[in-house]
Amino acid sequence: MSVKLSDGRTIPIEMHKVRIVQKTSLVPSSRRLEAINEAGYNTFLLRTRDLFLDMLTDSGTNAMSDNQLAAMMVADDAYAGCESFYKLADAVKDVLKFDYTMPVHQGRAAEHLLAKVFVKPGDTVLMNYHFTTTKAHFELAGASVLEIYTPEMMKTESTQPFKGNLDLQRFKDCIKKFGPAKIPFVRMEATTNLVGGQPFSMQNLKEVKKLASDNGIMLVFDGSLLSENAYFIKKREKGYADKSIQEIIWELMEYVDLFYMSARKSTSVRGGMICTNKKEYYDRLLDWLPVYEGFSTYGGMSTKEIEAMHVGLREMTDVAVAGAGPEFIEYFVQRMLDAGLPAVTPAGGLAAHVDAKRFVTHLPQSQYQAGALAAAIYIASGVRCMERGTISNDRAADGSDVYADLELARLALPRRVYTMSHIEYVVDRLSWLYKNRKLIGGLRFVQEPKVLRFFFGRLEALDRWDIKLAAAFKSEFGPDC
Numbered sequence: 001m002s003v004k005l006s007d008g009r010t011i012p013i014e015m016h017k018v019r020i021v022q023k024t025s026l027v028p029s030s031r032r033l034e035a036i037n038e039a040g041y042n043t044f045l046l047r048t049r050d051l052f053l054d055m056l057t058d059s060g061t062n063a064m065s066d067n068q069l070a071a072m073m074v075a076d077d078a079y080a081g082c083e084s085f086y087k088l089a090d091a092v093k094d095v096l097k098f099d100y101t102m103p104v105h106q107g108r109a110a111e112h113l114l115a116k117v118f119v120k121p122g123d124t125v126l127m128n129y130h131f132t133t134t135k136a137h138f139e140l141a142g143a144s145v146l147e148i149y150t151p152e153m154m155k156t157e158s159t160q161p162f163k164g165n166l167d168l169q170r171f172k173d174c175i176k177k178f179g180p181a182k183i184p185f186v187r188m189e190a191t192t193n194l195v196g197g198q199p200f201s202m203q204n205l206k207e208v209k210k211l212a213s214d215n216g217i218m219l220v221f222d223g224s225l226l227s228e229n230a231y232f233i234k235k236r237e238k239g240y241a242d243k244s245i246q247e248i249i250w251e252l253m254e255y256v257d258l259f260y261m262s263a264r265k266s267t268s269v270r271g272g273m274i275c276t277n278k279k280e281y282y283d284r285l286l287d288w289l290p291v292y293e294g295f296s297t298y299g300g301m302s303t304k305e306i307e308a309m310h311v312g313l314r315e316m317t318d319v320a321v322a323g324a325g326p327e328f329i330e331y332f333v334q335r336m337l338d339a340g341l342p343a344v345t346p347a348g349g350l351a352a353h354v355d356a357k358r359f360v361t362h363l364p365q366s367q368y369q370a371g372a373l374a375a376a377i378y379i380a381s382g383v384r385c386m387e388r389g390t391i392s393n394d395r396a397a398d399g400s401d402v403y404a405d406l407e408l409a410r411l412a413l414p415r416r417v418y419t420m421s422h423i424e425y426v427v428d429r430l431s432w433l434y435k436n437r438k439l440i441g442g443l444r445f446v447q448e449p450k451v452l453r454f455f456f457g458r459l460e461a462l463d464r465w466d467i468k469l470a471a472a473f474k475s476e477f478g479p480d481c
């Protein structure tokens with residue numbers, strides 16, 4: 001929801017009351033300098049006690065509703081046949097219109113099962129964009145991942161409302177080149193996570209589905225941020241302004257053969273699931289479910305979380321819930337633009353993104369622009385964001401870096417957790433950092449895992465630029481900020 005003020009401004013507004021809070025504190029810049037050094041300049045390795053605002057991710061960090069919490073108290077802790085599961089299956093039937101529901105412990109577990117059942121060595125999996133865990137699982141199964149996005153997606157300054165659209169001509173070319181038998185499925189990710197949380201349009205999904213089914217290719221929908229994508233369709237696509245989020249979701253699901261989601265995002269819980277109307281797909285996946293996840297009525301999830309999930313699934317169809325993230329993110333992005341900061345436009349579905357290539361123009365990509373910026377943001381603010389750039393790509397087989405298309409510092413906005421004054425604080429510190437951006441230097445790996453290196457990799461700051469940056473901050477704001 002947003003409201004119009006009498007001075008003409010429109011601001012996002014919380015459609016909820018805050019009844020439970022968690023204390024946070026701001027450690028001084030001198031401690032932040034130590035902490036980021038101890039963390040190997042990797043924000044994943046910081047401890048939360050050293051954070052003021054945690055904008056690392058919107059995954060499993062959202063505020064649950066009172067009804068979700070209440071539902072957790074009545075969970076049915078049965079190994080098999082648990083009632084909590086049947087409530088989830090009913091919610092899936094109502095909200096998504098799928099007959100078969102399979103809980104899994106989180107989104108990547110769904111990807112693991114999909115890879116196991118549908119992906120063969122030598123296959124090519126097509127998608128509008130990859131997610132880190134998605135790519136890892138499909139590549140481990142011996143396939144390659146090919147992203148067939150439109151050129152607009154890689155423009156960080158844009159007014160294109162649906163940068164997450166799949167390029168239909170490239171899809172046709174791929175079908176010709178690889179042959180449908182070598183394409184296990186085309187995957188559409190709702191609000192492409194790694195490239196600014198950008199949605200695709202209903203029209204695009206419809207056309208992708210037509211091409212896919214004409215060629216006997218399955219359409220897989222990653223709905224981790226389903227309600228946000230539906231919200232953008234309502235706001236940005238012609239003909240949908242008067243439709244409810246639920247109606248838009250129903251229409252989206254008409255084009256889907258197999259749906260999966262990380263429940264950690266739109267539904268504000270910790271879990272995941274796979275859904276379909278094709279019994280054959282369900283049966284093939286079911287063979288592996290007990291091996292990796294658990295019995296079909298809990299699938300690796302806590303039954304308490306299953307309870308919170310069926311409530312969360314229904315609640316995300318409320319426009320005030322679906323729009324809670326996007327509206328505050330839009331405000332966040334607008335305030336960054338007002339301050340002259342290089343924010344990614346248009347605003348996306350899970351975070352505000354800073355374009356590091358336009359922020360630290362003096363650094364080469366080989367020195368990890370987005371990683372360096374993320375470390376600098378922490379020093380200047382106590383805010384933790386996430387690198388979404390070259391560090392998030394693993395090396396090529398020959399050991400060279402795979403330069404990311406975009407170098408982004410991603411400031412995620414966990415749903416219903418932070419307020420407008422938090423956003424104002426971040427924008428202020430980002431502005432200070434932008435003025436002092438020449439103090440930000442590069443990073444170099446000192447310890448590097450082979451797969452998903454961004455999680456545990458450790459780096460060093462070249463020439464210890466971080467010391468000078470922290471000193472400049474302290475001389476301006478004093479020792480306590």
Ligand SMILES: *Cc1c(COP(=O)(O)O)cnc(C)c1O
Nearest residue numbers: 106107108131193222224262264
């Ligand atoms: C988070 C996410 C995943 C992975 O889910 P986890 O619950 O973190 O394992 C997959 N796809 C998308 C689009 C995501 O946002």
